[in-house]
Amino acid sequence: MVSDAGHDMKARLRADLSAAMKERRTDEARLIRALVAAAETGPEAEASRSDRYMLVRRCELEAR
Structure with a gap:
């Protein structure tokens, strides 16, 4: 399914x-x-x- 592939791609990018x-x-x-x-x-x-800002911010905090 196309939407599943998009979701998987975004999860991998995160x-x-x-x-x-x-x-x-x-x-x-x-x-x-x-x-x-x-x-x-x-x-x-x-x-x-x-x-979207909160997603990026959460990734930044997890990286610490």
């Missing part, structure tokens, strides 16, 4: 973001943040801007 932040790979983390934002703002996205 995991990659967390790993990049833990390992202090700042350029990679910046790129992955942009990819997550692009995936979240696709036509099927329903999350608000604050929800």
Whole structure:
């Protein structure tokens, strides 16, 4: 199913973001943040801007 593939891709990006932040790979983390934002703002996205911010913030906190 297409929606499942999109969900899986976003979950993988979030995991990659967390790993990049833990390992202090700042350029990679910046790129992955942009990819997550692009995936979240696709036509099927329903999350608000604050929800996306909280997701990125949670990943940042988990990386510490």
